[in-house]
Amino acid sequence: EPEVTQTPSHQVTQMGQEVILRCVPISNHLYFYWYRQILGQKVEFLVSFYNNEISEKSEIFDDQFSVERPDGSNFTLKIRSTKLEDSAMYFCASRLILKRGGEQFFGPGTRLTVL
Amino acid sequence: SQQGEEDPQALSIQEGENATMNCSYKTSINNLQWYRQNSGRGLVHLILIRSNEREKHSGRLRVTLDTSKKSSSLLITASRAADTASYFCATDEVRRDDKIIFGKGTRLHILP
Numbered sequence: 001e002p003e004v005t006q007t008p009s010h011q012v013t014q015m016g017q018e019v020i021l022r023c024v025p026i027s028n029h030l031y032f033y034w035y036r037q038i039l040g041q042k043v044e045f046l047v048s049f050y051n052n053e054i055s056e057k058s059e060i061f062d063d064q065f066s067v068e069r070p071d072g073s074n075f076t077l078k079i080r081s082t083k084l085e086d087s088a089m090y091f092c093a094s095r096l097i098l099k100r101g102g103e104q105f106f107g108p109g110t111r112l113t114v115l
Numbered sequence: 116s117q118q119g120e121e122d123p124q125a126l127s128i129q130e131g132e133n134a135t136m137n138c139s140y141k142t143s144i145n146n147l148q149w150y151r152q153n154s155g156r157g158l159v160h161l162i163l164i165r166s167n168e169r170e171k172h173s174g175r176l177r178v179t180l181d182t183s184k185k186s187s188s189l190l191i192t193a194s195r196a197a198d199t200a201s202y203f204c205a206t207d208e209v210r211r212d213d214k215i216i217f218g219k220g221t222r223l224h225i226l227p
Contacts, residue, residue: 031213043158043203043217056214091158095213103148104207104215108157 002026004107006092012113013082021077021110023092031095032075033104034067036060036088043091049075082114120218121204127224134191136221138204139184145207147180148215149189151200158203161189166209191223199225 005024013019025032034046047057049067066078075094079086089111093104121138128134138147149161164171164180164187171178177190191198201220208216 033214035217039155042219043205045214045216048214058214089155103146103160103163106150106158106160111155 004092004094004105006090006107006110008110009108010111010113012115015084015114016081019079019082019112021079021090021092021112023075023077023107024073025075025092025094026096026105027073029094029096029105031055031097032067032069033093033095034077035091035093035106037091037109038085038088046077046090079112082112084114087112087114121202121221123221124219125222125224127226128194129226130194130196132194134194134198134223134225136189136202136223138187138189138218140187140204140206140216141185142206143209144182145209147178147187148205148207149176149178149187150203150205150217152203152220153200161202194223194225196225196227199223 004026007022011019032049035043036046037043045058047061047067048055064080068076089109091109092107095104121136144166146163146165148163151159151161162171162173162176162178164178166182175192180187201222203217203220205215205217
């Protein structure tokens, strides 16, 4: 069964460093998302991406964040200068169609630890 | 105010008993989904119920949706130790944007 994959599973970085989290959505999906979950808290929406552009972003998704679909398969989240509070689990998701009842499929997540 | 609020926040039951978790939301939705998450792990999709459906079953899971009350319930029958996890509802709102909004979750603990 097709699934969303994410790499790495765990990333440790120093504060101020840039990180790139990678996702491979399900191959025929058209809509892509990043969510994050700070330890012990709920999952929060970061950004949605369609047709090579951001369709919506949350207040969390400030200028330090960017997303890219560099080729036909990868979808990346870049954090330019990481802060301690960026430590969280980051989930990628994809959806085939944007219509009533379209399910989002989530990857296993990347745990980001900022020291 | 929060979309997708689960209650209770935590639930401990004996193995074999049924577990019921509830979710309330505030806006009109396309669908509502339930996810499970083991501690520190990824999100496992359990079931999706569309706004025009009232009840759905999947194995030991039963989900109901009451759009007039803007609420949903997840029932796990004959609970097992492996059901110990956090359970989240997530709503897909009827709006131009297409993010899903998660609740804070219910931590379910199955006692042996």
